[in-house]
Amino acid sequence: MSKILIRGAQVLGGEPQDVLIDGETIAEVGTGLSAEGATVVEADGKVLLPGLVDLHTHLREPGREDSETVLTGTRAAASGGYTSVFAMANTFPVADTAGVVEQVYRLGKESGYCDVQPIGAVTVGLEGKKLAELGAMHESAAGVTVFSDDGKCVDDAVIMRRALEYVKAFGGVVAQHAQEPRLTEGAQMNEGIVSAELGLGGWPAVAEESIIARDVLLAEHVGSRVHICHLSTAGSVEIVRWAKSRGIDVTAEVTPHHLLLTDELVRSYNPVYKVNPPLRTERDVMALREALADGTIDIVATDHAPHPHEDKDCEWGAAAMGMVGLETALSVVQHTMVDTGLLTWAGVADRMAHTPARIGQADGHGRPVSAGEPANLTLVDPAYRGPVDPAGFASRSRNTPYEGRELPGRVTHTWLRGRATLVDGKLQ
């Protein structure tokens, strides 16, 4: 593999530096590096980050290849600056056996656009009744370390306790989709002022908060770590903050859309805003931003959830829940966190690469940008401004809530172990 010289990039937003990639590795970081024998990428005014890591992606394969495949999903990931994604288990069949997780892992290897680390289901068929063979999935070629029934909550307290305990044997972590099922029967949107007016079934904040409260206490009791998926309310932030202050081993993620959008958008009855957990209020959005800034929320995860057009081109009640997010995540984070002064680019690298890689044990990802490290990198033009155009997405699906919205920042290059997957915004 040849050499690549990234010239004059602001590494993690710092002073301009040159970064030389040799083969799969970062060979040198400094100023005035020789370009001899190297392809030069001029990075004036651009920010260089470690390749992003998404702990929460729905790649839909196997089973719903009409909405996304591992190949199209990883192309979308590379477009968005990601070099590693964790594929959620709610496929058809469910990723609850070594066979299914190995299939997804193999498809990821074949795609070549980014590393795919399958997440295993906690319970058989995501039904919350019986533990899946967690150990077998861990020992498989896929080496699963993150387990989640995402899309459904592990609501049985005993099953959750057992899962938290069991995965300690091999250092795994359970990622909880916190949604008390009885409190959210028929739920269509955040329960509050807007739902009362629109006559849509309410998804109360307490349905999330009560599960998080229970699970951090369970984690404390059995001495396990727990990860909270897509935390969405101000109250959840308070509970996680309290748990961390007690020394409980809890981590939490927030999605880009929960950092920006509110339930006021549902007044349009446009199903592109239908998502689970639902869009909350302005107060929640502000609390989530603050919590991401102060580290109460550890990471940003996309919950990239592709759906075919027909599943969104219908009345609200019949529409599927979810939004694509891989290709807009960094722009939304720049808009809501960097441009507002809440987070530096080094902070972005921490929340979107270092820490998600650490939580998911994604070897070789989320590493410092320094000599000897794997060349998993992403280059961002933070000065770019432009409307989101879903027609240009690499994802097979177009269900973005940002169509036509002006967002800052654009990923121009992505390198996966020294191989360019994205050059000047074009997939390679």
Next chain:
Amino acid sequence: MMRHLISAADLTRDDAVLILDTAEEMARVADRPIKKLPTLRGRTVVNLFFEDSTRTRISFEAAEKRLSADVINFTAKGSSVSKGESLKDTAQTLEAMGVDAVVIRHGASGAPYTLANSGWIDAAVINAGDGTHQHPTQALLDAFTMRRRLVGRDTGLGQDLAGKRVTIVGDILHSRVARSNVDLLHTLGADVTLVAPPTLVPVGVEQWPCEVSYDLDRVLPKSDAVMMLRVQRERMNAAFFPTEREYSRRYGLDGERMARMPEHAIVMHPGPMVRGMEITAEVADSDRCTVVEQVANGVSIRMAVLYLLLGGNEPAVTHTRPTTERPAHTVLSDEEK
């Protein structure tokens, strides 16, 4: 006047008063031997009902026929919809047949809004009830009934409901009738109080332009109209209240409670009534109960809405000043003028 009727909240005071006044004109047609106007001759209206509702559908159908529209009734049961056809395809199929207006009843809140705003079709959309969201023609017919009874049939013309005190009792949480009425009555200047067990009041109600009370007996003496909503027995199984008997005792309207209302106050119900649950037979059959009038008024209101949305700006009914009840009106349709 707007192109669609989706929500009572979309109506201005003047829009609403115009509809009520037009409905009074339409009501005169019902008093004639031949209850028909040529206004919508050659126009096609489809009644697109995804939810069973015989009462509302028949009311719309009567209104459409009295305006001489061609009427197509489409019910979801046994149709292509039950075979998985989408709302979009159903709507486009109907539009391809040359429909001028779609009257839609749908179980999903927002379906009429989506139909009107998605670009799927060009026809005017009239919401005949969507999920637990809105039922604007019901609110209009209720306001019409109140104006007639509390202000007067002739003296009410051009008037709103300023200062009238309206109490709405029952399952507010699941009621599109309550939502529509709160919006419209507020626009018309009435003071609304909702009465229900706390379990049947939505979270977020504090932003509605009305009062909320859990105590029916305290509100009754201060009510000009009391609207009882149907309470479905299934709600009991979802723990909204302990038993039917307890609900009736606390929130049902019986003769004794009715006696606490002011002399002039009326009892309303959108139907169908569950006698013995929210209302006793004694109240339902009393002179103060307007349930049958509401049905008749529903036809007039729906005629007015269809006429105003489809008929253009020409008067539907022209007449010399209505000093008497003489049916001496000259009727002219758009084409004839």
